[in-house]
Amino acid sequence: MTVQMTGKMSNWLLPILGLVAGLYSHSVAAATPVIEIEIKDHLFHPSEIVIPADTKVKLVIRNLDPTPEEFESYELNREKVIAGGSKAVLFIGPLPPGEYPFFGEFYPKTAQGKVLVE
Amino acid sequence: MLLSSVILVLQDTLEAALLVSILLAISYQQWNRVVWLPFGIFAGMVLAFLYASNMSEISEWFDYVGQEIVNASLQILTALLIVVCTWALFKSRQFDAGDGQPQKNRFASLFVFCAAGAVALAVTREGSEVLIYLGGFFQQKEYLQTIVAGSSIGFSIGLSIGILLYYGLLSLPSKWRLNTPVILMALVAGNMLSQAVLQLTQADWISSTRALWDTSDWLSENSILGQSLYALVGYEATPSAAQLIAYIVGMLLVLASGTVGKYSKKHIPATRRTPS
Numbered sequence: 534m535t536v537q538m539t540g541k542m543s544n545w546l547l548p549i550l551g552l553v554a555g556l557y558s559h560s561v562a563a564a565t566p567v568i569e570i571e572i573k574d575h576l577f578h579p580s581e582i583v584i585p586a587d588t589k590v591k592l593v594i595r596n597l598d599p600t601p602e603e604f605e606s607y608e609l610n611r612e613k614v615i616a617g618g619s620k621a622v623l624f625i626g627p628l629p630p631g632e633y634p635f636f637g638e639f640y641p642k643t644a645q646g647k648v649l650v651e
Numbered sequence: 652m653l654l655s656s657v658i659l660v661l662q663d664t665l666e667a668a669l670l671v672s673i674l675l676a677i678s679y680q681q682w683n684r685v686v687w688l689p690f691g692i693f694a695g696m697v698l699a700f701l702y703a704s705n706m707s708e709i710s711e712w713f714d715y716v717g718q719e720i721v722n723a724s725l726q727i728l729t730a731l732l733i734v735v736c737t738w739a740l741f742k743s744r745q746f747d748a749g750d751g752q753p754q755k756n757r758f759a760s761l762f763v764f765c766a767a768g769a770v771a772l773a774v775t776r777e778g779s780e781v782l783i784y785l786g787g788f789f790q791q792k793e794y795l796q797t798i799v800a801g802s803s804i805g806f807s808i809g810l811s812i813g814i815l816l817y818y819g820l821l822s823l824p825s826k827w828r829l830n831t832p833v834i835l836m837a838l839v840a841g842n843m844l845s846q847a848v849l850q851l852t853q854a855d856w857i858s859s860t861r862a863l864w865d866t867s868d869w870l871s872e873n874s875i876l877g878q879s880l881y882a883l884v885g886y887e888a889t890p891s892a893a894q895l896i897a898y899i900v901g902m903l904l905v906l907a908s909g910t911v912g913k914y915s916k917k918h919i920p921a922t923r924r925t926p927s
Contacts, residue, residue, distance in 0.1 A: 565855075589859055593715075600787035601706075603780070607872035610889060611853055613718060614783055616707040617790070622715035624855040639784055641655045 565591045565624075572596045572615070575640035583649045587627040594621045602644060606635035609648065626650070652794050656801030657808070658878070659784060663777035664809025665882040667695075670729075670773050672813045673835045674766040676820035677740060680828060682759045691767035695774025702775055703782035716854035723854075725772045726847040730840040730901050732769040734908045736762050737836055741912030833909055841901035842885030848897040849887075862889035 568590055571578045575598065584590045596602050596615040604613045604621070609628075615621040625633075628650045637644025671688065678684045702709070702721070709717045743758035781802070788798045820832055851857040867888035871877050880886035887894065 587861075589855070591855075600790055601783045602787075603784075607888070608867070610849060610887065613853065614706060614710075614780060616710065616783070617787065619707045619710060620715060621710060621718075623719075623853050624859065627859060627861060629861065638655070638659060639787060642652070 565589055567591045567593060570594045570646075572598055572602050572637065572644065574598065575600075575602070575637060575643040577635075577637070577644055577646040580646035581649060582646070583651060584626060584628075586630045586650050589624055589626045592623050592625060594623070595619075596621070601639060603638035604635060605638040606633060606648075608633040609635060611635070612638075652797045653801040656784075656798045657805040660781055660802040660805030661809050662805075662878065662882055663781050664806050665812060665879075667770070667773045667777045668809050668813025669816065669835075669883060670839055671770055672817040672820065673832045673839065674736065674770065676817050677736075677832050678759075678763055678766060680821060681740065681743065681762075682755055684755075684759065684763050687763040687767040688770065691770035692774055694767070695771040696778060698771060698775040699778030699782055702779040703786065706779070706783055713854070716856070719850040719854035720856070722776060723847040723850040725776050726843040726850070729769050729772045730843040730847075730904070732765040732772070733836050733840045733843070734904045736765045736769065737833060737905050738908040738912040739765065740833070741909050742915070744913070745917045833905070837902040837905035838884050840905045841898040844897040844901035845885050845887070845890070845894045848891075848893045852891065852893065857893055860891050860893065863892055863895060865889050 566584065566588065568582050568584065570582065570592060572594065594604055594613075594615055596617060596619055599617040601614060601616050604611065604615060604623070606612075609625050611623055611625060613621055613623050625648065628648075630650050633648040633650065635646050635648065671692075675685060675688055678687065706718070709721055711717060713720050739758045739762040743756055743762060746756045746758070785798065785802065788795050820828075823831055848857060852859050865888060870880070870886070870888065872881055872886065872888050877886060877888070885898065890898075
């Protein structure tokens, strides 16, 4: 499709499209590590996860409680509501090494955890 | 539980209240129009209820990132409505007779229509989160009283700050009375687009990059000041380049649409046009 359209495209548009396509294929081609977390009794299991530095990671969070929870982290810039008994997906990273706390905003007293980037 | 419910509801209320105050201050100041507000809020409450009650299903859309996509769409649409509002505001002022009397015209109507839309979308996003939060405690009644008390306090504080801002904007000296709310609209639009980019990054629809800088040692997003600035102007301690660009684009769009509205040709109705 790109080849057919080439004739109509201005000179500046192609490199941009190429860059976007490159970024996209790169993000698809590199296998994204998946980390699974469960929420039960307003606690995260596991509450500590370790991920490699400078790598994008897919978090799959299953809320086993009947009540909703909100995954929140200021350090990771992430925020997502997870309805009771449902599954959520969110992506984090690439991150520099360090400690990134997260918590359940609806039950912050118990629902605490952190991502260790090494 | 009490404090966390105060904070959660305060954050959500504040973001919506801020937008309401700015738009209401303009529409009241320019044309004495306030009736659009209850319509916007009511529409937002209905949409918030629908969004909250279908959250489980919506979250499963697009491979479990439906929530991010819907939120980003609402935020982008809100920013665009603010841009149209700004254009309509300056366009409408071309018709002022100069006697200090508010001139009602179709641009004023466009402003209030878009303002009601922007408020409705903001209430949808923030309201649905509060509804889901409260809904959970209606299931498990253990903390219900505490949560309802905390939420009421949070809502009241948010509302009070909104009212203060509204009267603050109305009492500004006349040379600041127009520009201040317009600058605030630019900040809100920038914030909306930046948040939309963040949502799309979280969904992996936009490639994630390392943060441009880290000011968390200097001003943590966890602190009261950090949280207030987050609600007011979208403060992020670790923004990405895409977020920063989106913020600047949002601000420039508002300022540009205001300038275009102000200096574009005044449209003269065909019936009054004199032959040349």
